[in-house]
Amino acid sequence: QSVLTQPPSASGTPGQRVTISCSGSSSNIGTNTVNWYQQLPGTAPKLLIYINNQRPSGVPDRFSGSKSGTSASLAISGLQSEDEADYYCVVWDDSLNGWVFGGGTKLTVL
Amino acid sequence: QVQLVESGGGVVQPGRSLRLSCAASGFTFNNYGMHWVRQAPGKGLEWVAVISYDGGNKYYADSVKGRFAISRDNSKNTLHLQMNSLRPEDTAVYYCVKDHSSSSLPDYWGQGTLVTVSS
Numbered sequence: 001q002s003v004l005t006q007p008p009s010a011s012g013t014p015g016q017r018v019t020i021s022c023s024g025s026s027s028n029i030g031t032n033t034v035n036w037y038q039q040l041p042g043t044a045p046k047l048l049i050y051i052n053n054q055r056p057s058g059v060p061d062r063f064s065g066s067k068s069g070t071s072a073s074l075a076i077s078g079l080q081s082e083d084e085a086d087y088y089c090v091v092w093d094d095s096l097n098g099w100v101f102g103g104g105t106k107l108t109v110l
Numbered sequence: 111q112v113q114l115v116e117s118g119g120g121v122v123q124p125g126r127s128l129r130l131s132c133a134a135s136g137f138t139f140n141n142y143g144m145h146w147v148r149q150a151p152g153k154g155l156e157w158v159a160v161i162s163y164d165g166g167n168k169y170y171a172d173s174v175k176g177r178f179a180i181s182r183d184n185s186k187n188t189l190h191l192q193m194n195s196l197r198p199e200d201t202a203v204y205y206c207v208k209d210h211s212s213s214s215l216p217d218y219w220g221q222g223t224l225v226t227v228s229s
């Protein structure tokens with residue numbers, strides 16, 4: 001049972017916009033910034049969004065992040081087949097004194 | 111370019127110990143905090159431990175506290191994870207992860223090393 005709650009799956013067709021939610025509490029998302037990772041099949045995760053809405057260099061602007069209260073969201077616009085992957089949110093938890101990951105969302109491009 | 115190469119994984123019996131290593135290159139190792147994150151087969155990511163750039167601060171997930179110890183040798187650009195009293199539920203790919211350049215958060219990941227705890 002993850003401290004952060006993500007939907008286990010999401011899907012969309014090419015060109016569509018999809019969003020993935022990440023729900024936490026006052027000790028994690030409510031206080032600290034949220035980061036997102038993309039894990040393509042058979043590979044190590046890659047940082048996708050950091051500090052709620054910042055994109056590392058090389059990450060397309062189709063990917064965006066937002067945070068409100070104790071929840072955060074990852075949005076992917078102009079969905080492409082290569083976006084099919086697992087997506088994870090992560091945040092520091094002040095009560096646990098450690099990083100906590102969401103359970104992950106498997107994105108399928110139909 | 112940044113390179114993180116994990117080693118030391120393998121098959122180990124429950125209750126035994128194992129030591130993982132991560133050889134870092136392509137960046138100034140002693141400037142960055144480092145993490146271990148694991149992923150059980152077919153499951154999600156679980157953060158394990160973090161150590162500050164100078165080794166002065168360490169934090170652990172509750173699931174490994176008291177059994178695992180993170181350490182670093184800045185003279186050799188190497189990160190370690192000493193794993194004691196291993197359990198079957200510790201079976202996972204263990205990733206070495208470097209902190210972000212401008213903020214303390216897990217950023218760049220190695221390719222991982224598989225640890226299997228089984229009798």
